[in-house]
Amino acid sequence: MTIPTKDVHEGLHSEQGAVRGDRVHKAKNPVIKVEDLAWLEFEKPDLDAAERFAHDFGFITAARTADTLYLRGALAGTHCVVIRQGEKSRFVGPAFKAADIADVHRLARAANTSAYTLPSPGGGVGVDLLDPSGIPLRVVAGVEELPELPILQRKLIFNTNGELNRVNATQRPPREPARVERLGHVVLESTNFNKALDWYQQKLGLIVSDFLYFPGQRDQGPTMAFIRCDRGSTPADHHTLAMTLGPGRKYIHSAFQVADLDALAAGSEYLKENRYKHSWGIGRHIEGSQLFDYWRDPDGFLVEHFTDGDMFDNTVEPGWAEMSASRLSQWGPAVTRDFLEANPSPHFIKQIASALADRDNEFTARRLLGLAKVALK
Template structure:
């Protein structure tokens, strides 16, 4: 047993770039966004979406016949905007600019038009399009929702430190209160062009690159990207982009108070009959404790806690992309999480593979072989 090899050996990405590899940042970006503002969706059944959202830990900040706004307990904008539509689809992310002048600068540089946002959001915004044809909204000056009561982390007795005496831990099975939106993960057939677009237009910087095993010389296929606020630490990633056979939403993540809130909230979701996709575990890139769920419309959403924070001085790490390298501990990544569980979603992705291989993009036959290898390593 003493000679047993650590399966995560070599998967941590503290190792930096080689000469000539991507630097992970743009030399002269147009603006530098400071955070993600919200995500926008269309769904046909707002009532069903709201019931799940409350069980997941959101609070409704706006409800009309055709629109639903969901917020966390932290002050700021809503986390999620859902509009009534004929089918379920992801419309795109919104990012928070530091100043309305940045919105105008982006509009001028791209030929887009800046315009006031509707009530009750307030502020000004500009709609752009990334190389995957996804609408990306950049906003500033939006109205701030006040803070709500949140779940405070429990007091732990740890080695050599007893902070709690004559008191017991009894976290209730209740929704894990969402504090804020953490990140969104997107898949694209034009990974390198899309990555560079976000770095050049929004001033984001890469925390970690992943490459397919045996294909590092062809460049990375996934990047975890953070906002650049100089010496102020920010989330390890606010956006992650991965190469794949289709342009689509992968998942979004929402911070909760601590491990107990996450775990007890998961038991609450199970009690209500909702589907856990994968968890509980701790990631490698970003270090978050995670728990993934499927909402009733099939979207993958994540509770997370205890993520890494980096300032602008940290250079990108590089590591191979493998299924076993997705977590430091926890159950193996599930077929549902990896997108290979038999069903409509996997069938749709399989059809996308054949389409992508016939088109002019970055997802070629060698990349397909690399992606298939990921699931078995």
């Protein structure tokens, strides 16, 4: 009897797998393998306003000094956002968590630099690096972990699929901030997408879950990658880092896990009542499968609540699909111009002109045409 085979990508996470000549999805012998994102660092001029939004979005203040705000989620772990006082609002960079302190020193030696002791709160050891895009990042280990807080949103009991699990009891989840549980991922734009992706694979041991390419440009290679940590047989988030080719070097968005759809939706209503700017949602993504809801903070940074995301171990091969606005979600409202940042500003036009004039990057005129097609498909 012949057992029929099944393509691993059919109904799993993408339309198709790799073909001969596609770029590799992981390095054979990386310097280290990071385990997760530790935190994201920002600078903002008004820490009070930043903290107000943070609490309404569902963060908890872990610590605050005269010039720095440390935010955390409810699950055990390190603080997940650091906001320092600065003259203007800007994204500084991500910090990745290494398996141990020895890995931090190994990475420092490979980069011909030195590791150093991190200040409180948290302590630990870190090394500062610069990726090929020019984005600064930090790799840390030995940072003190905060205990789980007794404020996780209550798990709801559902009557679904004909199963009667709740009797003589109502379902009344409160309209309150969706309590952030943990940091999930960050999305960055690069003019040197392939060089940067190679660097993250070779230095940090990250592996690609899904590749996307501009319409009609599969032969030119990918222009976006959803990248996860390689934890061996232990499942990791579908993407801890996502990178996309574009005319700039910048932060796109970051995502924070909440308990479930009810928490996400009730939190969405709470943010609307408090007159924050909604960007897009609620819906379910394709790459990563997570339920999502996107918001702009008072400084314009895009932040996402998500729940029910894919978890892959290191046996899943990457998927390949065409990038288009219409396939950003399985269901939900149409993607907005705000989310796509489809309202060209003088700064954006200047950025494109500068990128096209720079012969050392990957954002060419052909890539610009491909990017323009994404919004039309």
